[in-house]
Amino acid sequence: MQGTVTQPHVSSGGNIRRGITRARIVGTIGIIVATLLIFAITSRVGADKVSVLNIPQPGAPQNQPLFRIPLPTVATVVVIQGLLGVAGLYVALRQPLRWIAAYVSAVIGFAFFTILLWAVAGSSVDLVDVLARVVRLATPITLGALAGLICERSGVVNIGIEGTMLFSAAFGYIAAILTGNTWLGVLAALLTGCLVSALHALLSVNFKVDQIISGTVINLLAVGVTGYLRGGFISPYEQSSGATLTAQALPGLPIPGLAQIPVIGPILFNHQPITYLMLILVFVINLLLFRTVWGLRTRAVGEQPKAADTVGIPVNRLRFWNVVASGLISGLAGAWFSLESTFRFDDVMTSGRGFIALAAMIFGKWTPLGAFGGALLFSSADALQIKIQGFNFGLPRQFLQMLPYLVTLVVLAGIIGRARPPAAVGKPYEKG
Amino acid sequence: MSAQQPPALEVRNITKRFPGVLANDGISFTLEKGEIHAFLGENGAGKSTLMNILYGLYAPDEGEILINGRPVTIRNSADAIALGLGMVHQEYALVDTLTVAENIMLGTEIVSGPLLDERRANQRISQLSREYGLQVPPDALVQDLPVGVQQRVEILKALYRNAEILILDEPTAVLTPQEAEDLFRVMRSLVARGKSIIFISHKLKEVLSIADRITVLRRGRVVGTALPHESTDRTLAVMMVGRSVVLTVDKDESQPGEVVLDVSNLVVLDDRQQVAVDGVSLQVRAGEVLGIAGVQGNGQTELVDAINGLRPVVDGRVCIAEQETTTAAPRHISELGVAYIPEDRKGTGLVLAYPIADNLVLSTYYRSPFARGMRILANTIEEQARKLVKEFDIRTPSIWTTAGSLSGGNQQKIIVAREFSRPIKLLVASQPTRGIDVGSIEFIHRSIIQQRDDGVAVLVVSAELDEVLALSDRIAVMYKGKILAVLPQPEATRERLGLLMAGITDEHPSEEKVNGSTG
Numbered sequence: 001m002q003g004t005v006t007q008p009h010v011s012s013g014g015n016i017r018r019g020i021t022r023a024r025i026v027g028t029i030g031i032i033v034a035t036l037l038i039f040a041i042t043s044r045v046g047a048d049k050v051s052v053l054n055i056p057q058p059g060a061p062q063n064q065p066l067f068r069i070p071l072p073t074v075a076t077v078v079v080i081q082g083l084l085g086v087a088g089l090y091v092a093l094r095q096p097l098r099w100i101a102a103y104v105s106a107v108i109g110f111a112f113f114t115i116l117l118w119a120v121a122g123s124s125v126d127l128v129d130v131l132a133r134v135v136r137l138a139t140p141i142t143l144g145a146l147a148g149l150i151c152e153r154s155g156v157v158n159i160g161i162e163g164t165m166l167f168s169a170a171f172g173y174i175a176a177i178l179t180g181n182t183w184l185g186v187l188a189a190l191l192t193g194c195l196v197s198a199l200h201a202l203l204s205v206n207f208k209v210d211q212i213i214s215g216t217v218i219n220l221l222a223v224g225v226t227g228y229l230r231g232g233f234i235s236p237y238e239q240s241s242g243a244t245l246t247a248q249a250l251p252g253l254p255i256p257g258l259a260q261i262p263v264i265g266p267i268l269f270n271h272q273p274i275t276y277l278m279l280i281l282v283f284v285i286n287l288l289l290f291r292t293v294w295g296l297r298t299r300a301v302g303e304q305p306k307a308a309d310t311v312g313i314p315v316n317r318l319r320f321w322n323v324v325a326s327g328l329i330s331g332l333a334g335a336w337f338s339l340e341s342t343f344r345f346d347d348v349m350t351s352g353r354g355f356i357a358l359a360a361m362i363f364g365k366w367t368p369l370g371a372f373g374g375a376l377l378f379s380s381a382d383a384l385q386i387k388i389q390g391f392n393f394g395l396p397r398q399f400l401q402m403l404p405y406l407v408t409l410v411v412l413a414g415i416i417g418r419a420r421p422p423a424a425v426g427k428p429y430e431k432g
Numbered sequence: 433m434s435a436q437q438p439p440a441l442e443v444r445n446i447t448k449r450f451p452g453v454l455a456n457d458g459i460s461f462t463l464e465k466g467e468i469h470a471f472l473g474e475n476g477a478g479k480s481t482l483m484n485i486l487y488g489l490y491a492p493d494e495g496e497i498l499i500n501g502r503p504v505t506i507r508n509s510a511d512a513i514a515l516g517l518g519m520v521h522q523e524y525a526l527v528d529t530l531t532v533a534e535n536i537m538l539g540t541e542i543v544s545g546p547l548l549d550e551r552r553a554n555q556r557i558s559q560l561s562r563e564y565g566l567q568v569p570p571d572a573l574v575q576d577l578p579v580g581v582q583q584r585v586e587i588l589k590a591l592y593r594n595a596e597i598l599i600l601d602e603p604t605a606v607l608t609p610q611e612a613e614d615l616f617r618v619m620r621s622l623v624a625r626g627k628s629i630i631f632i633s634h635k636l637k638e639v640l641s642i643a644d645r646i647t648v649l650r651r652g653r654v655v656g657t658a659l660p661h662e663s664t665d666r667t668l669a670v671m672m673v674g675r676s677v678v679l680t681v682d683k684d685e686s687q688p689g690e691v692v693l694d695v696s697n698l699v700v701l702d703d704r705q706q707v708a709v710d711g712v713s714l715q716v717r718a719g720e721v722l723g724i725a726g727v728q729g730n731g732q733t734e735l736v737d738a739i740n741g742l743r744p745v746v747d748g749r750v751c752i753a754e755q756e757t758t759t760a761a762p763r764h765i766s767e768l769g770v771a772y773i774p775e776d777r778k779g780t781g782l783v784l785a786y787p788i789a790d791n792l793v794l795s796t797y798y799r800s801p802f803a804r805g806m807r808i809l810a811n812t813i814e815e816q817a818r819k820l821v822k823e824f825d826i827r828t829p830s831i832w833t834t835a836g837s838l839s840g841g842n843q844q845k846i847i848v849a850r851e852f853s854r855p856i857k858l859l860v861a862s863q864p865t866r867g868i869d870v871g872s873i874e875f876i877h878r879s880i881i882q883q884r885d886d887g888v889a890v891l892v893v894s895a896e897l898d899e900v901l902a903l904s905d906r907i908a909v910m911y912k913g914k915i916l917a918v919l920p921q922p923e924a925t926r927e928r929l930g931l932l933m934a935g936i937t938d939e940h941p942s943e944e945k946v947n948g949s950t951g
Contacts, residue, residue, distance in 0.1 A: 291548055293541045300527045300538050307525035310487070311539030311589070312510030423528070431489065 026100050027092025030107045034085035037114050041077045044118070044394045049073045051117040052124035058265050062126070066262050073121040077114050084110055108377055108407060112384045115395065119388035130387050132266045136341075137386075138372070138379035139278045140165065140350070143333035144357025145364065145371035146285050147326035153289065153366060154322040155302040155315075155424040160200050160215035161330050162354025163222030168192045168334025170226035173345040174234060180246040182343070186274075186335045193331020194324055196222075201323035205316050208428035219354075227347050234345055249343035250274065274336045281329065286368040298322060302422035305429040315429045330354075352405070359408045366422065374411070381407050438501030440465045440628040441486075441597055446495035448481055455481040456492070457652040463597065463630060466623050470631045470643035472672055478652040479632050480522075483599050486630075487519045488512040499597075513540075518590020519599040524582050528575035532568050533557055536589050560591050564621055579728075580611040587618065598622065599630045604638055608727050609897065609930035616642050634672075634870070635898075636665035648672055672870060681877045684885070686905040689718035692858050692889035693739070697748035700734040708734035710913030711748070716858070721880070721890040722918075723904030725897060725929050731913035732893045733775060736862045739891070740772050741765045753857050766795055768858075771851035775862035775893070777840065781847045784836030788828055789817035791835045792850050816853070824849035825875065841872030848876055852883065859883055862893045877903060897929060911935045 051073045054065040084107060090096075091103050116125065144161045151158040168189035176185025196218060203214040238245065250272045258269035268279070289295035297318060300308040305315045333353075338345045356378050363377070364370025381403040389397060441463040448456040456478045463469045473479045484490045486497065488506040496503050499515050506512050512519070526535050533553050542553045554570045561567055566584045574582060583603060590598055600619075604612040619629055619642060633639050639646055639660070646658045648671040656671050693716040702708035708731040716722045726732055737743035739750055741762040749758045757765050766772070774780035782791050793802050793813050801812045817831040826845045828838055835843055844865065851859070861880060865873040880903060884890050894900050900907055907924045908915045909932035916932050931937075 287547075292546055293543060293548065296530070296534055296538060296541060296548060300530060300534075303529050304525070304527040307527050307535075308538065310489075310509050310519065310521065310525040311593075312508065312513055313539050 021095060023095035023097065023100055024092045026104055027088040027090070030088030030091065030103060031085050033107055033111055034081040034088065037111065038078055038081045038085075040394065041074055041114070041118055045073050045121050047072075047074050049121040051076070051120045051122075053127040054124055055128055055263060056126055056266070057262060058260050058270075065126075068124075069127075071117065073117050077117055080110055081114060104410075105373075105377065108410075109380065112380050115400075116384060116388065118395075119391040119393050121393070123391070125387070128263055128266050130383055132270070133383040133387065134376060134380050135267055135279075136271060136275055136379075137382045138375040139275045139340075140333040140336045140353045141357045141360050141375035141378050142278050142282060142372050143274075143329050143336070144354050145361040145375055146281055146368060147329040147333070148358050148361045149289075149364075149366050149368065149371060150285070150298070150322050150326040150329070152361070152425050153302045153422055154298045154319045155305060155422060155427065155429070156201070156204055156319050156323050157211040157426045158197075158200060158215055158323065158326060159212060159355070159358065160196070160218030161326075161333075161357055162350055162352065163215075163219035164193050164196045164200075164327060164330040165334040165337065165350045165354050166222040166226050166348065167196045167218075168331040169338040169349060170229055170234075170334075170345055172331075172335045173338040173343075174229065176247045176339060176343075177234070177237065177241075177245055182247045182250055182339050185247065185339050186250070186332075189335035189339070190328050190331040193327035193329070193334060195327070197327025197330065198324050201320045204428065205319045205323065208430070211426050211428075223348055226345075230345055230347055247343065250340045272340045274332055274340045277332060282368050282372045289368065299422070301429075302424055305424050305427075309429075309431065319429070333357075356404060356408050359411050362421075363411045365420075377411075378404050378407060437465060438498070439463055440467075440500060441630075442498040442501075443482075443486070444496050444498070446482065446485060446492045446497070448478075448485060448490060448492050454652050456485070459495070459649070459652075459654055461647050461654065461657070463628050465628055466626055467644045468619060468623055468629045468631055468642055470633060470639040470646045471649060472634065472636070472639055472646055472668060473649035477649040477672075479649055480601065481652075482649070483519065483601055483630070483632065486512065486599065487517060510539075513593050513595075516594060516596035517599065518587075518593060518595025518597065520583065520586040520590065520601060520603060522601040522605065524579075524586050526574045526582055526585060529573065531571055531573055532577070532585050533570040535574055535585055536570075536592050540593055556592065557588060560588055564591065564625070565618060566591075579606045580608075580614070583607070583615065584618075595627070597628045597630070599632070601632045602634070603631070604633065604635060606728060606895070608933045609926065610934050612638070636668050639668070640665060669870070681881055681902045683881045686720040686884065688720040688905075689887060691715050692718050692753055693891060694751040695735075695739065695748070698735070698738060698745060698750065699747035700731070700738045700743055701746055702731075702734055707746075708913055709738065712910075712913070712915050713748075714908060714915060714918070716889040716891050718857070718887050718889050719884060720905045721884050721892055721903050723900035723907045724891070724893040724910050724915075725900045725907055725933060726895070726910035727933055728895045730910050732862070732910055735910070736775070736860055736891075736893055739765075739860055740770065769856045771854075771856040771859045771888075773844075773847055773851060773859070773861040773864050775866065777843055777847065777866075778836075782835045782843060785834055787832045788821065788826065788835055788838070788846055789813055789831040791846050792817050792820050792853070795850060796854055820849040820853055824852075824879075839869070841868035844868050844872060844876060848879055852879060856883070856888055859888050859890045860893075861890065863895060864892065865894075865896070865899060873899075897926060897933075900929075901926070909933055 050070045053069040053071065055067040055069070056062065057064065057066040087103060091100065116130070144165065147161050148158055171192040172185045172189030175188030176182045200214050200218055203209040204211040252270065252272050253276070255269040259265045289298065297308065297313050301313065301315050301318050309315050337349050357375070360374030360378055361371045363374030364372065385400040385403055388400065439462040444460050446456050446459045459482055471479050481490065485492045486506065488508045488511050491507070497506060498504065504515055506515065527538070530538070533550060536557055537553045542549045542556070557568070557570050566588055568581060568584050568588060574585065587598070603615060607615060623629060631643060640663065643660055646660060646663065646668065648655050648658065648668065650672060658668065658671070696713045698709055698712045699707060700709035710731070712735060714722065724732055734743055738745050741757065741760050741764070745758050749756060751757065752765065752768050752770060755768060757768065778784055783794070790813070793816060796802055797808065802809055814831065820826070821828065821831055824845045826842050826849065828842060835846060859880065864880065865876055880890060880892070892900065892903050901921070901924065904921050906918055906920055907929065908918045909929060911933065912935065916935070916937050919928070
């Protein structure tokens with residue numbers, strides 16, 4: 001029974017990938033997804049149906065689009081998913097490691113596109129509006145991911161981002177309705193984010209409390225405190241002041257000239273302030289992290305705190321301030337919920353975006369640009385779900401609402417590639 | 433300046449207490465400018481504490497430090513750097529995921545405006561490289577470099593910060609003999625340019641060949657200062673441990689019996705799924721010691737893991753006592769009579785948070801006489817612990833002390849006691865004496881030879897050439913996953929082994945060619 005050795009031959013020196021490998025799982029999933037979608041579309045949608053994608057002319061009325069792209073629904077889906085299926089076969093057999101992440105992104109992205117085509121079969125949709133919505137909805141996820149990576153790159157896990165956002169959303173809104181000025185509300189949200197993060201920094205960096213527990217404390221505290229504030233203060237205040245509330249959501253700021261460019265204009269240059277800030281922060285933090293003294297030290301402290309300590313870098317002080325600074329960004333994300341996307345505060349209105357942000361951070365391998373990419377993937381699911389709620393077609397609404405979380409699960413299962421976190425993440429640093 | 437130049441560094445009466453330990457007890461010494469001053473001492477003699485005080489990581493309870501004749505206070509490593517002290521730690525203080533240049537400038541960055549100026553940093557680094565003969569690739573990631581090069585990065589880090597005094601903490605521990613020679617060449621060029629070096633080591637031969645002066649520490653005190661030309665390794669060893677130690681293990685000719693461990697064409701992958709063991713075949717007979725020499729990271733760890741069933745075998749086979757164990761579970765292998773002394777004492781060998789008594793039965797706790805059915809028999813475990821602690825001279829206040837609170841040497845004795853307390857046929861010992869005191873090394877070496885003489889087949893893996901030479905009857909050299917040669921002990925000279933450890937097989941030019949093309 002023990003006489004035979006399995007796996008008889010080996011190409012010495014090269015990569016040996018056998019058994020159930022990541023590439024094979026990814027390829028197989030890709031093939032299954034493609035097959036399911038082709039099956040669904042051919043059985044549920046008539047072959048004569050056409051999905052029309054509109055590219056609008058900015059400023060012009062809806063019914064005069066710049067381009068009208070009519071796509072025969074079934075044929076388009078079969079071609080796209082057929083190609084993805086073949087690509088999946090290639091990934092499973094040849095295992096091109098560097099293409100796995102790209103392939104997964106393509107599978108998810110085109111699955112969304114297929115669902116969109118399916119939903120609008122026999123009708124039309126404004127494609128640019130969907131994409132603009134993707135960018136807008138990526139705002140809190142990207143900001144949360146940036147906050148998370150500033151912490152984690154310096155060696156502190158921050159799962160309290162969800163709670164920090166919720167706190168900021170609540171206090172930002174309260175400040176806005178009390179002062180009648182939304183900008184003061186944003187300021188309050190930033191301050192709140194700083195204070196809540198300072199609590200996390202104090203607990204996890206100075207008192208060396210388990211960082212997961214410290215973050216969980218913040219999340220639980222946020223739900224309780226903000227729920228109480230809404231019931232005990234915000235709602236009564238809104239009712240008593242009735243129509244006299246003067247503040248309103250942050251204004252849309254189309255950038256003159258740029259916003260008029262077809263396609264790109266509405267997607268990138270016609271947003272509200274926090275969304276612009278998010279886009280800028282992605283690049284600024286990328287630059288800070290990889291090209292400045294602060295960034296170099298942050299990366300060193302998160303990877304090998306001892307090494308940083310021996311060259312005189314104050315490890316715990318740097319970590320403390322990084323966590324506090326991350327609070328500013330979480331605070332901005334919080335403000336997006338209650339002061340930009342709507343002007344309102346609801347119980348648990350962050351609805352898990354703080355956690356999805358951490359998934360986006362991992363998806364992006366702890367880099368700002370990658371995290372933004374991850375955030376776009378998640379926000380696509382969000383945008384799609386919102387966009388097609390109005391259409392009545394085969395897929396149940398609950399399935400679509402589940403999408404962002406499903407995507408998160410798939411990503412966190414490690415399918416994108418073994419993302420290696422900063423080596424010292426989660427470990428309190430003590431001298432000696 | 434005055435005619436009489438003050439010493440680069442003077443330490444007066446340094447005392448440091450830790451709870452329950454007097455780590456440094458009134459230590460005084462001087463380091464002259466341009467001198468290599470070696471510090472010798474067993475583990476726990478207080479060398480590391482002293483160096484950490486100099487580098488500002490600990491504050492001394494008493495005593496003073498003078499640099500160039502001026503009293504100084506060193507509160508942290510930034511102070512130490514500012515005073516011209518540079519330290520190369522035993523475990524390199526490098527960030528693996530950063531480049532060489534980033535590591536060197538970390539903490540003392542060169543900037544232009546708000547951004548790092550990598551161009552100017554690289555210029556500075558290559559200038560220092562040329563001056564002292566320390567070649568490094570500035571843009572490579574540290575994790576991709578061999579240890580010898582990483583060490584050069586550490587030395588450059590100190591020079592980049594204008595260090596005048598370099599503290600090298602056991603710098604040769606992870607180097608091949610040739611790399612060590614290279615390091616000594618660099619050290620000589622450093623002192624020739626006026627730098628001063630504190631060199632910490634427990635390798636007597638090295639200290640004798642490189643140092644200008646030798647200070648010996650024992651139990652936190654300076655027991656003496658010696659000049660190399662007036663000393664021998666024996667006189668230094670006596671100073672170190674307070675008694676004469678056997679540096680070579682006394683042993684009789686081996687009496688090899690039947691084959692106990694038979695490994696053929698074994699292929700094993702490392703954690704990154706790269707081939708680490710590349711077609712290794714070896715046999716160990718009852719009553720002999722086969723030593724595996726080699727620089728760490730050449731597949732020894734993976735080989736030992738695979739033999740013990742801790743890592744899947746990709747190809748080839750392992751037989752122990754005429755049973756195939758290629759895919760057997762670790763417990764099955766252990767029950768065949770295999771004792772295992774793992775290289776990672778703290779992670780693999782012991783449960784640090786458990787008391788000594790429990791650690792002593794980790795491989796037998798589940799069966800008679802320590803358990804009956806599902807019940808653990810605390811009394812027999814306690815009895816066993818008392819017996820073994822005495823027999824193996826484990827120095828501990830109580831058998832209920834946690835393993836983690838003992839010194840390295842005593843921790844290692846727990847493992848040895850546990851593994852030798854049951855009948856065994858094969859002993860696999862990986863780095864059995866790494867980082868422990870001379871007294872414990874001697875004890876463990878004698879125990880291993882005792883096992884051999886009792887008819888146990890022994891496989892010893894060690895990065896310490898002296899250890900392999902002292903214990904083995906035959907010596908195999910492992911390089912890049914392959915066994916380059918197996919030599920009978922008398923034919924294995926340090927020089928020959930050293931060349932093999934660097935992958936050079938001059939007796940077999942054809943093999944060299946093969947290595948050259950794959951490596």
